[in-house]
Amino acid sequence: MNASDVALVQDSFRKVAPISDVAAELFYGRLFEVAPQVKPMFRGDMREQGRKLMATLGVVVTGLTRLETVLPAASALAKQHVAxxxxxxHYPIVGGALLWTLEKGLGDAWTPELAAAWTAAYGTLSGYMISEAYGTAQAAE
Structure with a gap:
């Protein structure tokens, strides 16, 4: 990920943030559509889960300029998700649902360049989280 990718991701997320409740609903709807087997992992209030998702995304997106500041929390989150x-x-499935959500939420602002930037950002973070939770061998798969 380069500085231009980071700027694209951060700018686009600022456009999604005002519709965060809708974006979270779209995300989970898509996730459960393409991977119904993960739905039992989600218990409790899905609106609250959506708020947590969007807040976490906000922290990560803001931290992309200084990735080392978000990596400890990403590591803890990855290990927590194992439980x-x-x-x-599951990480590529979640990434696909996230990109689909961003495309729907951003409409015409979703460009191939923006898709590539988000793909790079998600790939960087998910690769790190997989290696933290399961070891580096699975992160490479």
Missing amino acids: YGVKAE
């Missing part, structure tokens, strides 16, 4: 039943193979 919920999350496996390394």
Whole structure:
């Protein structure tokens, strides 16, 4: 990820933030559509879960300029997700649902360049989280 990618991701997230409740609803709807097997991992109030998702995304997106500031929290989150039943193979599914959500939420502002920037950002973070939770061998798969 380069500085231009970071700027694109941060700028686009500022456009999504005002519709964060809708974005979270779109995200989980898409996730459960493409991977219904993960739905039992989510218990409780999905609106609250959506707020947590969007808040976490906000912290990560803001921290992209200084990635080392978000990595400790990302490591802890990855390890916590193992207890919920999350496996390394779920990360690409979640990434696909996230990109789909961003495309829907941003409409015409979603460009191939922006898609590539978000893909790079998600790949960087998810690769790190997978290696923290399951070891570096699974992160490479």
